[in-house]
Amino acid sequence: MRLSPRLARSLSLHTKLMLALVVLVALVVGTSSYSLVEHERERRLVELEERATRIADLYSRSLAQPLWNVDRGAIDSQLAALAPNPEVAEFTVTAANYGTVSSVKGAPHPDPGDSVVRIRSIEFDPPGAAPLEKIGEIRVVLTKAVAEQAFGRARRVILATMATVLAALYAATFILLKRMVRSPINRLEEMVDRIAGGDLDARCVVESGDELGRLATRVNVMADRLRESTACLRESERKYRSIVENSLEGIFLLDRSGRLNEANAAMAQLLGYDTATELIEAWTHDPDRRPFSPSQTERLFDILNTHGKIAGLELQLHRLDGKPIWAQLNARGVADGAGAPRSLEGLLTDVTVRKRAQENLRRHRDQLELEVGERKRTELELLASREQLRELSAHLEAAREEERKRIAMEIHDELGQLLTALKMDVSLLKMHLADDSVAMRKAAEMRELVEKTIQIVRHVSSHLRPAALNFGLASALEWLAEDFSRHAQIPCYFHMEGAEPSFADPRATAIFRIVQESLTNVARHAGASRVDVTLVSTEAGIELSIRDDGRGFDIAAARAGYSYGLQGMAERARLIDASLHIQSEPDCGSVVRLCVQDDFVTSR
Known part of the structure; x- marks a missing residue:
């Protein structure tokens, strides 16, 4: 049994439980009764077939002698002995080569075709060692109608009994469910409705330790946690409102049309309004007084669609008095049901002073870059001049060393040769002078002077250019x-x-x-x-x-x-x-x- 969804939604839990119980009991009892009746029916039919087999076997042995003697009276008396049985439909004895010898029919039945038929040969056992001789056959027909009628009556009795039991069980279960399930559930519903309506102090009465009692306990725990969550939520809302109202940065909520849906006092003060309400309502009275121009609004939502957020965007706005200001905007999108940003919530910071300072710094930087460039050019010129001076110094040092070498060579070669010749001339002169004469003493002094001069020349030459370097x-x-x-x-x-x-x-x-x-x-x-x-x-x-x-x-x-x-x-x-x-x-x-x-x- 399956209810339609609409009907299932309209039924109460009590009715659903009763219907489920009735269906379950009916299925269990009906299936069990049907199985038992069918099993008994099958057993009785098997017994009927076995009975027909036994009767046929009995008559095939007991009618051998009367049929051999063609004793109709004996045959009829044996057949009549079992004929009153209501299950007997027909007993027929047939003799070989003679046809039907005797036939007994029972009471007529509605369905004579539904019967059990057994046919056995009647054989005579002659004395001596002669083989068995078939002299006829017995046909036994038993009807199933009697058993079927009995089983039909049993089914009707079972159905009536089951209906009575179901009715009594339904009534008892209805009363018990109403007292044990429906009433506690109604009380739970009432408490849950009170909690849902805002009465967070309402509590369910725990009447038992079963599932309903545990459910009532959980509802009470849920109410306690809901009260705590509500208190935390209210505290968070208070803190959020305090932060928004006392924030030094402008906080706003902007939709795609350029309308401000929310704004704080700092936002209003930033744009030259006395209150946030005046700022929000200004757009309604005069669309041209919106804080963001249509192009700026479109640009903001384009950035939001591309990057998912807006970070550090600087843009120029105008105050109520028309004075331009620079503001830095940071924002994120508020998505609609389809996931697209339907509005933009963000922070707005006045950076006009910083922007002017940056402009001044930029001008100073440009000027400094020019001065640095000029200084670098001067340094490059100084480096080039220093390099030229070093090259000149190296050239002068090389020239000086070369000049020293040349002077040393000239002193050593020319002056040295002249002094050596002079020394030789003085020595020859001494050979022509008397030993104790004044001239001899003067020549000796001259020779010493020449020796000293030669040593001085050698010393000067060595310091100008050491000969050992060669x-x-x-x-x-x-x-x-x-x-x-x-x-x-x-x-x-x-x-x-x-x-x-x-x-x-x-x-x-x-x-x-x-x-x-x-x-x-x-x-x-x-x-x-x-x-x-x-x-x-x-x-x-x-x-x-x-x-x-x-x-x-x-x-x-x-x-x-x-x-x-x-x-x-x-x-x-x-x-x-x-x-x-x-x-x-x-x-x-x-x-x-x-x-x-x-x-x-x-x-x-």
Whole structure:
């Protein structure tokens, strides 16, 4: 049984339960009764068939002798013995070659065709060892009508009994459900309606511990939580309203037509209105006074459709008095049922002061960029001039070294030759003078003067251009160490590790001058008792170090004091693409280290 949806909705729970119970009991009882009746019917029919088989077998044996003797009386008496049975429809005895001998019919029935038929042969057993001889047959017909009528009456009785039981059960169940289910449910409905109507203090009475009682308990728990949620919601609404009303930023709700549906006091003050209500109603009286122009509204919703939100958008608005202002807008969309943004809720911040400051900063930045560009151009010119000065300095240094070399060669070759010739002439002159004469003494003095002049010439020539440079850097540094020890009275030792390097003449001269300047500084300022000059040649290049055990000095103070000796050494190192490092601390001595890469070194 299936009710229509409309009828099912109109029925109460009590009626639905009763209908379900009636249908369930009817199905169970009817199915059980039908099964029992059908089972009994099948059993009775099987017994009827077995009875017909037994009767046929009995008559086939008992009628053999009377049929052999053709004793009709005996045959009729045996058939008549079972004929009164209401289930007997027909007994017929047929003799072989004679036809029907006897036939007995029972009471007529409505459906004589619905019967059980059994036919058995009647055989005579002659005396002796003769075989059995078929002398006729017995036909037994039993009707099923009696059993069917009995089962029909039983069905009617069962249906009547079932109807009575269902009626009694329906009445009892109706009363019990009304008292145990319907009344508590009605009371639950009443309490739920009161809670839904806003009476959050209403509570259901828990009358039992069954499902309805547990449901009442859950309804009470729901009411408690609903009251707490409502209190929290009201508190949240109060806080939200307080935040909106006291916010320093304008808060608004804008629809697609450009109408403001909601706004706070800060929004009204930002646009020059006294109250938010006046701002919202201004659009109704004069559409031209809307806070956002139609193009601005369309642009806002286009951005919202594209990005899903608006963040940090700056736009220009106009106050009620027509004064333009700049505002920064942050907003999100409020979607309709189809998911498209139907309105826009956001925050509006006045950034007019910041915008003006940015404009001022932009102007200052542009001006600063112009000044920086001019300064960079000037710096580039200064760098170019400094590079030119360095090139000129390098050229002058090379020319000076070349001039020193030329002067040293001329002094050594020409002046040296003249002084040597003069010395020889003085020696020849002494040979022609008397030993104790005044002229002899004067010639001896002249010869000493010539000797001193030759030594001075050699000294000047060596300082202008050491002749040892012609034999390599190592020889020149060794000579320089010996010369320093002789003149400065400070022991100076030269050490060389690895193969002797070979440099071009300008580079070798620059290295020699750096070492010479370092030794000069040691002699003037260090107060050292020992100096070591070490030349180390490796695959990466050479490393030349000048180490003393003097008093040391403050490098930063020396550079700040414009030490021309250090500057000259650094400039010479730069000109030959070498790196110069100076390490020194007061009372700890000094180390000057010069490193030249192997691109400029050729080992001998």
